[in-house]
Amino acid sequence: MQDPRFITFEGVKKSYDGASYVVRGLDLAVAQGEFLTLLGPSGSGKTTTLMMLAGFETPTSGTITLGGQRIDSVPAHRRNIGVVFQNYALFPHMSVGENVAFPLKMRRMGRAEMAERVRRALDMVRMAAFEARKPAQLSGGQQQRVALARALVFEPKLVLMDEPLGALDKQLREHMQIEIKHLHARLGINVVYVTHDQGEALTMSDRVGVFNDGTLQQIAPPAMLYEAPANPFVAAFIGENNAIAGRVTALAGGRCRIETETGAAIAALAGDGLAVGARATLALRPERVGLAPAESWENRFPARVEELIYHGDHLRLRVAACGRDDILVKLPTQLAGPALARGAEAVIGWRPDDCRALALA
Template identity: 60%
Template sequence: MRLPVSAKESFVEFAGVQKTYDGEVLVVKDLSLRIRRGEFLTLLGPSGSGKTTTLMMLAGFETPTAGDIMLDGNRIDALPPEKRNIGMVFQNYALFPHMSVAQNVGYPLKVRGVSKAETAERVVKALDMVELGSFAARMPGQLSGGQQQRVALARALVFEPKLVLMDEPLGALDKQLREHMQMEIRHLHERLGITVVYVTHDQSEALTMSDRVAVFNAGIIQQVAPPSELYESPANSFVAQFIGENNRLPGRIEAANGTLCSVVLGSGEVVSATLTSAAGVGQNCLLSIRPERVKIAPPDGAVDNRFEAEIAEVIYLGDHVRVRCRLDGGSEVVVKVSNVEDRPVLDIGSRIPLGWRAQDCRALDAA
């Protein structure tokens, strides 16, 4: 587990930042967040969670109601956007349709008074960076969506900003192109060592691209962690439900011993689990188990929780099979089974043993 970002390491910092539009409802609540230099940090959350407002305050398009925003040790919350030296990439690309690719990319240099000769040189370098060197004379209307997004990225990088912000930049692309551009942006970040703050509501995109992810809900950061930690060790039930597929079983904590606890489900089954954000003994909780952590026909001693179940549904998904099982007590769990040659026969209505380890089952808050 990586340690939190110290004040010395911090390149971008939000300190007690709040934002309200009507003077009553806070869309961002007491936000404190530090971002390392060279880090790729994603702000992830559902619509209305505060992630885009946070990005817009960092860009300078929104003003905080309270708190401070720092960039490289200097307060910037009172600076206009053009004084912050921040690159910005939007979902709709925001290219000028009457300008060529080269003119679009060179525009930030033009408004900064850079000479024509230096502008031309830096435009060539930026377009080569995104593998569009031969497209300089084309107009935006002659480009595909992915090519337009690359032009927008080159324009954000051409003036060598301290920081690049990206607001749902791949939202308008189809699935295959979006996945390709995810890796393009990730590799570009690694090559240049730039600091990127990225906004998305797509959890798969966030996990794929980020060094760390800040999960927002109702204006509050629920957890900031590397992707693997978010997935494997969600801090609460919201993060567990929002990140990846998840079996959710409501229950009550019957006993606790250190990091482990016993949970009684509504159907009467008793489950051994890892105690995390749940309350104490006698309190309601929500058990979280990832479908791939549930084992069908586990060997003796391989799991802490073992049940008999009936297969209720089988869905073929190519590389894996999604199996919905009904435990004898009535609870339902979904199992993700790799589609390999020796996988067990899975017929609807048949009975199978299944189970999972206590360390793979987390007792979270019941909210």
């Protein structure tokens, strides 16, 4: 049976100056074999959390365990953790094979077993044909594969990745996302991955932890994070979002009604912490907004098209409605009628289950 608490952070704080905290009271459990991504803006605490797990930073307080053993005071080189960074950190004077073999040499492994391990690791990342080359003779994607092989060659139970694809172009980055996810599934190892790219996090992860200002805001599977954000920050940071402010006028059975400043009444799912009379913000994804919605939809409002941008497979509309002029609508291109143009009058709408009211702190 897999351990649901293979990695734990309990009450972990990190301060560099003794006054302010970059990580504030982190409690987190990671299951064995899980691919967890730490996501957030710069300075949110995600990289510091990874560095504490790697052993490159020491918690100011709290405990970190790996496989049931406390490791917050164990030196980095004794944690048996693989690490992959954005800059690859390959030794330029060594060949590909020598770079991959380096962790094994540090462990004083025998030559025959070392050669076999290097061969297997390079095969895993499809770089066996490049074993004799130097890093300068490789593309960025190839260098990242070598860095990944080096992190896997000593068969760690945990691999940490800090923005490993940030230096690659879009097409190669997307290709490597899938390759890393396939390797994770095949090897059954734990991966803790840091990125500021929300698409990358949603594509690769079993769960995503969203950080802001040193605090874990929400941790959940990608679909839940996107469909049921816990607060306005998560709703705004994950994907595109129409944040419509208002006041709660009714609340019952997991549903609520929000009234905007212009008097528009909107039915929605109720998030946690709402109260009648309190201010709230609606989280509404642009693709959930329909143009010319069915009469049965409870939320229907007159609108005017302010801007229309062609994106190939979809149109992005900015419309004025509910007292605002910045509501985004994503519409499949084939559903756009010939009359749709800037300045056109329209009706937009969405179902109550397609938006969620979130309490304002």
